[in-house]
Amino acid sequence: MNExxxxxxxxxxxxxxxxxxxxxxxxxxxVLISVVLSFIGRPVVDFLNGLKIKKWQFPSVLSAGxxxxxxxxxxxxxxxxxxPMIASQAQDLSNIDVNAAVQSLEEPMQKIEAFVVKYSxxxxxxxxxxxxxxxxxxxxxxxxxxxxxxxxVGTLGNAFIALFSISFITFFxxxxxxxxTEGVVVLVPARNEEGVRHVLDSIKKLLMRxxxxxxxxxxxxxxxxxxxxxxxxLPFSTAVVIGLFAGIMNVIPxxxxxxxxxxxxxxxxxxxxxxxxxxxxxxxxxYMALVFATVQIxxxxxxxxxxxxxxxxxxPLEIFIVIIMAGSMAGILGMxxxxxxxxxxxxxxKEFFNKYRFVKKLTEKI
Numbered sequence: 001m002n003e004x005x006x007x008x009x010x011x012x013x014x015x016x017x018x019x020x021x022x023x024x025x026x027x028x029x030x031v032l033i034s035v036v037l038s039f040i041g042r043p044v045v046d047f048l049n050g051l052k053i054k055k056w057q058f059p060s061v062l063s064a065g066x067x068x069x070x071x072x073x074x075x076x077x078x079x080x081x082x083x084p085m086i087a088s089q090a091q092d093l094s095n096i097d098v099n100a101a102v103q104s105l106e107e108p109m110q111k112i113e114a115f116v117v118k119y120s121x122x123x124x125x126x127x128x129x130x131x132x133x134x135x136x137x138x139x140x141x142x143x144x145x146x147x148x149x150x151x152x153v154g155t156l157g158n159a160f161i162a163l164f165s166i167s168f169i170t171f172f173x174x175x176x177x178x179x180x181t182e183g184v185v186v187l188v189p190a191r192n193e194e195g196v197r198h199v200l201d202s203i204k205k206l207l208m209r210x211x212x213x214x215x216x217x218x219x220x221x222x223x224x225x226x227x228x229x230x231x232x233x234l235p236f237s238t239a240v241v242i243g244l245f246a247g248i249m250n251v252i253p254x255x256x257x258x259x260x261x262x263x264x265x266x267x268x269x270x271x272x273x274x275x276x277x278x279x280x281x282x283x284x285x286x287y288m289a290l291v292f293a294t295v296q297i298x299x300x301x302x303x304x305x306x307x308x309x310x311x312x313x314x315x316p317l318e319i320f321i322v323i324i325m326a327g328s329m330a331g332i333l334g335m336x337x338x339x340x341x342x343x344x345x346x347x348x349x350k351e352f353f354n355k356y357r358f359v360k361k362l363t364e365k366i
Contacts, residue, residue, distance in 0.1 A: 030169060031169060034166050035180060037170045040071070040215055041170070041174050044067045063174075068170060068174060180204075184200060185200075199348055199351045202347045203347050207343060218247040220247075225239075225292065226243030228294065229264070229288060232287035242268075246260030252335055254335070261292040264292065269281060326338035326342075349363055
């Protein structure tokens with residue numbers, strides 16, 4: 001068979017493999033989630049496997065089982081703690097009288113309208129009140145708890161299947177760290193087996209550090225935001241909801257913290273409409289902005305260099321360019337997947353294309 005024939009067969013095989021992954025996308029999603037959970041739980045499994053009580057040592061089955069139980073206990077505690085707070089906050093938002101709320105901001109809105117009209121190029125009138133009523137009404141409608149939980153009931157069957165599948169797959173990934181590697185190796189030619197094993201081992205080590213670091217970053221950012229907002233005067237339950245959202249949004253590089261801060265500001269205004277705008281709301285927003293700014297400075301100086309740079313062994317500027325490119329191609333989802341995808345590509349390039357000077361320079365720290 002000539003070279004063109006080989007390339008055609010390889011291309012056809014890749015297309016068929018892609019179609020297969022697309023058709024079984026749910027199963028592929030379960031496997032990928034299980035891989036991430038196994039990365040997070042791997043340090044616990046290794047710790048338990050290393051424990052010795054006299055001559056007795058933890059078997060891998062028991063270590064994997066304990067780790068899986070701990071992972072689900074953390075998730076259950078998370079939902080039992082935060083879901084009631086989120087539901088209560090959503091209920092408070094749904095009970096807001098939007099027209100009365102906007103009426104309480106009448107004076108500052110008139111000044112903003114006058115400013116906009118003054119510097120508007122076409123001189124048209126600007127009705128800020130109508131804009132606020134429309135947008136706030138749509139915002140509080142999404143907080144209707146009965147609708148939210150009503151929609152959740154319809155998905156419980158699929159959710160149970162997903163949870164069971166993910167738990168089952170995660171258990172075996174925790175029990176046998178080489179299981180995923182062996183599953184991939186069988187798909188490649190025998191002559192490339194050693195190189196693929198080395199690639200998968202490097203990817204596993206780098207992504208394990210990345211996901212574990214990211215997990216702790218979410219917790220620390222959410223904790224700091226919660227404590228800071230509580231100190232500046234927000235109720236603890238409200239501060240927890242904002243801190244949780246800010247921590248999760250922080251996963252999205254660069255724009256995530258801005259989304260989290262804007263959400264926090266909106267909640268801060270919506271839950272304090274009974275106080276004076278100039279002597280109450282404006283200072284509160286200033287203090288909240290200070291909290292978000294302080295947390296971001298700590299995150300940028302301390303957390304992100306450890307997670308984004310050291311965990312995947314890449315320069316911060318290199319990471320920034322990759323994230324911006326991924327965002328322009330695939331939006332927010334692209335930004336979230338940019339670093340793991342870039343890490344995988346770098347490891348593969350180093351193993352199979354290291355003869356090129358550009359690749360050698362780009363992957364020298366791996």
